[in-house]
């Protein structure tokens with residue numbers, strides 16, 4: 355049986371709903387071309403800005419792995435162990451807009467049926483900065499981008515009026531979204547930061563500004579660990595470190611919680627889910643909670659830079675899932691999206707044990723202790 359994996363999301367048709375997120379896998383023309391050859395339904399380019407960008411000296415990303423026997427968690431013990439997360443302090447693309455424009459044109463010419471979303475970022479503190487958003491948005495649209503994703507979420511910006519500092523401010527993120535919406539025709543997605551106390555507020559703000567979708571999560575603010583032998587941070591430059599972003603398996607449940615809050619608050623709106631996806635089961639969580647597309651970074655970085663095996667697994671997993679579920683009425687993504695959204699409820703709605711099971715705290719077994727055997 356052939357399964358149709360296509361979706362329409364914010365008015366854009368995707369051959370499949372699996373995208374590479376804005377990050378190293380989409381930082382160049384050759385990577386994006388290879389990604390489309392491998393089967394990804396879409397890409398979000400590495401974030402494009404107007405300001406010159408200089409990254410820190412040395413590695414910009416490392417991968418934390420854990421030894422299941424000892425629990426040791428480290429970035430610096432090679433590839434042994436199980437992947438826990440990625441940690442990065444990389445900035446946006448260091449390539450200027452005029453480097454990107456001909457490349458976007460060539461990519462869209464080579465792959466007219468695949469979706470290219472341009473991720474863009476500017477400031478919000480002056481009219482000049484707001485003009486940067488307009489210039490970036492219009493230029494990418496004219497080059498053929500199918501949509502825009504506003505980076506309101508980069509976690510390592512010192513500037514008060516950029517990145518997650520916009521995403522943490524309801525007024526600013528609503529206003530910036532509105533400025534871009536008024537300047538372009540293509541759909542506009544807003545990528546929010548998970549580093550706020552109530553992401554539903556920022557989601558509401560960008561929807562009020564006209565966003566066609568919310569994307570979440572960017573990486574979670576975090577520090578690398580300190581090596582117990584050297585007492586140095588496992589990633590540092592001349593002994594110094596700053597907060598960076600955590601991605602990969604460790605953030606899957608965290609990101610799902612953020613997404614669930616938003617999809618319950620705005621069940622009619624569109625969401626693109628990111629965070630910790632490396633196989634179809636992970637992605638399915640996002641779809642069932644209400645996302646219409648999903649995006650991948652860390653797993654793709656670790657698989658030949660653009661994830662040819664990851665997309666193969668995602669497509670295969672999706673086909674098998676819909677073949678298995680056809681009898682129960684799930685034949686394509688449209689049937690699955692949001693199916694488990696309303697199962698997340700306030701804690702007080704979860705059933706308690708009945709009187710026979712609950713003994714007022716005097717149950718014979720104490721907490722997690724091993725039961726006493728007589």
Ligand SMILES: Cc1cc2nc3c(=O)[nH]c(=O)nc-3n(C[C@H](O)[C@H](O)[C@H](O)COP(=O)(O)O)c2cc1C
Nearest residue numbers: 375376377401442571572601602629630650651652
């Ligand atoms: C090295 C690195 C660079 C990234 N650069 C960007 C970026 O330029 N723009 C952006 O919106 N997100 C960026 N991200 C965040 C990813 O797009 C994604 O939201 C995050 O890694 C969570 O997905 P994952 O768990 O699949 O890695 C970057 C992530 C990493 C690891």
